[in-house]
Amino acid sequence: MDLLKQLFSEKAQAQAKEVKELLQAHGSMKIDEVLLEQAYGGMRDITSMIWEPSLLDAEEGIRFRGYSIPELREKLPRAKNGKEPLPEGLFWLMLVGEIPTPDQVKWLTENWVRRANVPEHVFRAIESLPIETHPMTQLSVGIMAMQNTSVFAQRYNMGMTRSEYWDATYEDTMNLVARLPRIAAYIFRRCYFKGDHLLPDISLDWGANFAHMLGYDDEGVKEYMRLFLTIHADHEGGNASAHTTHLVGSTLSDPYLSLSAAMNALAGPLHGLANQEVVRWIQKMVDTLGTTKPSREQIGEYVKSTLASGRVIPGYGHAVLRKPDPRYMAQKQFCEDNIPDDDMVKVVWKIFDVVPPILTSLGKVKNPWPNVDAHSGAVLRHYGLNQYNFYTVLFGVSRALGVLAAQCWSRALNLPIERPKSVTTEWVKELIAQQQKD
Ligand code: HAX
Numbered sequence: 001m002d003l004l005k006q007l008f009s010e011k012a013q014a015q016a017k018e019v020k021e022l023l024q025a026h027g028s029m030k031i032d033e034v035l036l037e038q039a040y041g042g043m044r045d046i047t048s049m050i051w052e053p054s055l056l057d058a059e060e061g062i063r064f065r066g067y068s069i070p071e072l073r074e075k076l077p078r079a080k081n082g083k084e085p086l087p088e089g090l091f092w093l094m095l096v097g098e099i100p101t102p103d104q105v106k107w108l109t110e111n112w113v114r115r116a117n118v119p120e121h122v123f124r125a126i127e128s129l130p131i132e133t134h135p136m137t138q139l140s141v142g143i144m145a146m147q148n149t150s151v152f153a154q155r156y157n158m159g160m161t162r163s164e165y166w167d168a169t170y171e172d173t174m175n176l177v178a179r180l181p182r183i184a185a186y187i188f189r190r191c192y193f194k195g196d197h198l199l200p201d202i203s204l205d206w207g208a209n210f211a212h213m214l215g216y217d218d219e220g221v222k223e224y225m226r227l228f229l230t231i232h233a234d235h236e237g238g239n240a241s242a243h244t245t246h247l248v249g250s251t252l253s254d255p256y257l258s259l260s261a262a263m264n265a266l267a268g269p270l271h272g273l274a275n276q277e278v279v280r281w282i283q284k285m286v287d288t289l290g291t292t293k294p295s296r297e298q299i300g301e302y303v304k305s306t307l308a309s310g311r312v313i314p315g316y317g318h319a320v321l322r323k324p325d326p327r328y329m330a331q332k333q334f335c336e337d338n339i340p341d342d343d344m345v346k347v348v349w350k351i352f353d354v355v356p357p358i359l360t361s362l363g364k365v366k367n368p369w370p371n372v373d374a375h376s377g378a379v380l381r382h383y384g385l386n387q388y389n390f391y392t393v394l395f396g397v398s399r400a401l402g403v404l405a406a407q408c409w410s411r412a413l414n415l416p417i418e419r420p421k422s423v424t425t426e427w428v429k430e431l432i433a434q435q436q437k438d
Contacts, residue, residue, distance in 0.1 A: 008095055008166075009166075042319070043238075049237050050413070052097075076099060082226065085230045087207050088206050094401065094406075111178075135188070135389055142186075143176070147257060151168045168411075177404060182200065185213030192390070198214075206229075221384075224383065231327040231398075238320075241399050244264070245403035245404070250416065250417045255404055272396065275372075275388075280314075292347070293347075296354050313355055316368065328374055331379060334379070335375075347378070348378045376395075
C-alpha cells in the first residue's frame, strides 16, 4: 500500500469509528431547521451534508482543514525557487488533514507522473466532437471516456465488499487527478493550436507541467498556475460542482461518472463559467468605450447598463460569502507582487472600487463583493492565455482535487445514497392552511 493510502486508511478508519460513536450518542441532535423560503430559495444555508476537506465561513472565507488561504501560501511546500504553494500539498492536506513535508509532496508528484498515461481512445473520443464544442463539454466527455478504466467499477462488478470502496475510490482519484492536466492540455492545443500537442515534462511538478503542456513555460505562468490550482480546489460541499460530485457518487457511481457530472455543473455561468464571462464582459466594455484604461465613472456607467439590460455582473456576489473572497484577494496580491502594471489587471481593481456600492444600492444583492472568478481571467490574459472559453477547464482541473478527496471520505465513512425530501406547492398550501386552523 502506498504511503498516502496507508495514512488515509488509518485516519479514515479512526474517523469512521468516531462518527459511528458520535451518531449513537448524538444522532437525534438538531443541527438546523428549514424555512419555506429556503426550500424555494435553492436550499441556501441549510446545514445538511458532511464534507471533510474544507469549511466555508461567510465572513472569513474558505479554510482547508482549518488553514486559510494566506496560511496555505505560507505553510504548504513550494517548488524550488517558487513562492506559491504546490497544489499537490493541498491535495495531501485535504485527504489526510496534515500539511505534508516537501519529501511527501515530491513523492506525490512522482506518483502522479507514473499514473498520468491517458488511454488513446480518450483522445479519439474528444476528436470526434466538432472543434467548436465548448472546452468544458470536451473535458466532460474526456473524463467520461476514461470510465472504462475505473478501478471502482471493475472491482464492484467483481463483488468487492463495502469496506473496500474507499480503496478503489482512492485509486480512481489518484489516476484521474494525474491524467486530467494531459486531457485539458490536449483540448486546449486541439482547439487553439491546430492540434500541435506538447509532450509532458516529467521533471516538473503537477501545476508547472500543466502550464508546460498548454504551451507556457514562463516561470510567472507556472507560479500563477500553482496558485490558481490551489485556490480553486475546494469550497466546502454545498456548491454546485461539489454537491453534484457528492450526489452522483452517493449512488456508487464511480469517480469518473461523478467528476464528469461535476464538470457539467461547473460549466454554468452562475458557477465556474463566470471566469470566462468576466473577461468577455470586460473585453466588451473596453471595446465599447474604446479604451483599455477606462475611468471609474465610465466603468460605473457600463455596470449600470449591464444591470439595466437584466444581466448579472459576472464575478460579483456569492451564495455564502459576505466579504471579498480571499481567493480574489490572493490573486490581487499575486498581481501586486508580479504584474502591477497590466492594463486589464488595473481595470479589474477599478471594478472592485466601483461595483460593490452599485450592487448594494439595488437593495437585494446579499453580497456585493468580488468572488474568485472576478480576477483570474485578467492574470491569464497577462500571460498570453487569451482563449477565455478555456478558463473554466482550468477551474475544473483544480476542482477535481477537492471533490475527489471528499469522495474518498464519503466512501470511507460509507455515507449513504443522498435523498432529501421534496414537496409540492399544493402540500405547502395545505400545511399553511392547517397551521392557520390550529
Ligand atoms: N449582479 C447582479 N445581480 C446580482 C448579482 C450580481 N453579481 N448577484 C446577485 N444578484 C441578484 C440576484 O440575481 C438576485 O436577484 P433576484 O432577486 O431579482 O433574482 C438577488 O441579487 C439576490 O441574490 P443573492 O441572494 O445575493 O445571490 P444568490 O445566492 O441567489 O446567487 C450568485 C449567488 C453567485 C449566483 C449571484 O451572486 C450571481 O449571479 N453572481 C454573478 C455570477 C457569478 O459571479 N458567479 C460565480 C460565483 C462564484 C462561483 O461559484 N464560482 O465558480
